[in-house]
Amino acid sequence: MTSRIHVRYLVRGDAKSIAARAEGIAVEQSVEMPVEPIGNPFVIDQIIGRVEDIHDQGNGLFDVRIGLATITTGLEAGQLLNMIIGNTSMQDDVTLADAEFPAEVADAFGGPRHGLAGLRERLRAPVRALTATALKPQGSSAAFLAKLAGDIALGGIDYIKDDHGIANQFYSPYAERVPAIAEAVARGAARTGVPTRYLPSLNGNLDAMRGQIGLARSCGLDCVLIAPLIAGLAQFQTLVTENPDFAFMTHPTMSGTARIRPSFLLGKLFRMLGSDATVFANYGGRFGYTAEECGLLSRFALQDWPGIKPCVPVPAGGMLLERIPEMLNFFGTDVMLLIGGSLLSTRERIAAETARYVEAVRAAAKG
């Protein structure tokens, strides 16, 4: 008997038609054809999706739980996404809300290779919240970005990542930018004693990304930024498996908000596929996530999961230094704060502003 992935969909509908609609989703996400002419008992018993529960949430919304056969995923990351939401993403009465994965699925993907504890250990920061910022704007030269990164490193920050729009453009090609920034950050780290990490942003196809990780490693780096929904989940999962010495921070670009709840996609699915630190749009910033969604995302990223390490939640998107106490109060200290644009706006004072940011986080840990 195959195990089942128990997928929860939030469906807009009415009490009269919801049972048929739920069956429709179960069929769409499995055999995708009328059930009646299927004669094969294996397909009928083991492959067709099963409606397991329908719960009326009120206001015309129903929580529908469907059991999808694990074997239909082939335990492959892209096909997993295809089976839990692929075609149904085109039906706008449905949102993928959550899924419970059986142990064989979690075991096949393995989750973060480093996770919260691994990242803390690298930064020698066993308790406090971690700090991060982003290098911007794209269009800057490699030399400019390296100077900027070096200045930020002097402030004693934990993580400096490329902006997710910085790819391999001629004005700062990866092969020129990454060695320059890595060296500048290493110089800054040598002065502060904080083992600040730089995360270059991967781009292009799988071949290109492999080459980029190789170059990063040769520059002494041990972590990268990847956008799984642009890379393709299969590429992300392959790179995690091939590079166990690297930590992967994931970026939410292209994650939408309408068809898949961010808490599930960024907090649970990315974690299972190997995200060590998951960036998401914090509430109260310039994106539309609610505080409830962000809290749930953080819980999904951190909660106990046999065999799967905790992934660090990274709230971001228009964050300000002034919000540090509030964010630490909301998320606790198992978090990496990512403050980008507002820090960069301080220009020549950036090392001092970064130090103020870092100090605020450290002080909160003591207080």
Place this chain on the structure above:
Amino acid sequence: MTSRIHVRYLVRGDAKSIAARAEGIAVEQSVEMPVEPIGNPFVIDQIIGRVEDIHDQGNGLFDVRIGLATITTGLEAGQLLNMIIGNTSMQDDVTLADAEFPAEVADAFGGPRHGLAGLRERLRAPVRALTATALKPQGSSAAFLAKLAGDIALGGIDYIKDDHGIANQFYSPYAERVPAIAEAVARGAARTGVPTRYLPSLNGNLDAMRGQIGLARSCGLDCVLIAPLIAGLAQFQTLVTENPDFAFMTHPTMSGTARIRPSFLLGKLFRMLGSDATVFANYGGRFGYTAEECGLLSRFALQDWPGIKPCVPVPAGGMLLERIPEMLNFFGTDVMLLIGGSLLSTRERIAAETARYVEAVRAAAKG
């Protein structure tokens, strides 16, 4: 001076705030930081997105045109998607409606390698609509699918594709399934004289997909099915470039409907990246697209585009034989009809039903 991609967003808002909101999108999709502290004139002049036009459509909807610098895409497929919608996909007041690409972008990707004329030539069908169906259900053995494909081929259909849920599961692994189906279809084609094509569905990472195309080629096949939003656009574009002898049919799974208009994504963007035939959810089926959207998608796929061949529109998703006259009336004959589940429901009569389907399309071409 860099060329600009002119991107049209449909934005929900009000007349008082729309100008600021449009600026916000232009910044989000380029430098992604406050503009004021940016001192580099190159970034200010050439990189920051520019609001080019705002048109009040009424009902609280605004058509906003933004010029994004081509150079920020690095002419790489994944980064192109990242720049035109990536982060903004998380802001639910915005839909990417359309984009005009400058010639250098279209030239860099090159569009379909075969397109409408190439597919027609292979099928020796210079005028009439093309016919297609899908092999289902997943969970079936390779032998069952081969028998089914052989029976369908006896009906003289043009294209038989794997269902997009058929990947590399143990019950019909690619390496076993594809040679068996290819042989069965070739046998059927030899009897009918119709050069029926089989399109296996690619899955996994780039390495796996390369191997799958290699195996398909060794079986005498010359076309495949790919889901670009699961594979990652970079993988899709790489495979198109590496395999000019192959035609690529694209599947819309994971395309959502909320953040990107299907007409643009499936009709224009997939075409530019190399789709020879683009499957989409037809109006009046089980998905939510309107007739207007499907008509626009078809026009985008086929319209004149210097250097870019026309891509065949493939309406699908719950289509019935009874709708053939209506669909041909709506789409004309530059179309490939894809009728899946309803054909499969005829079971042992499938060769005869396929012949009836094919005859209806041929008859329409004569009438």
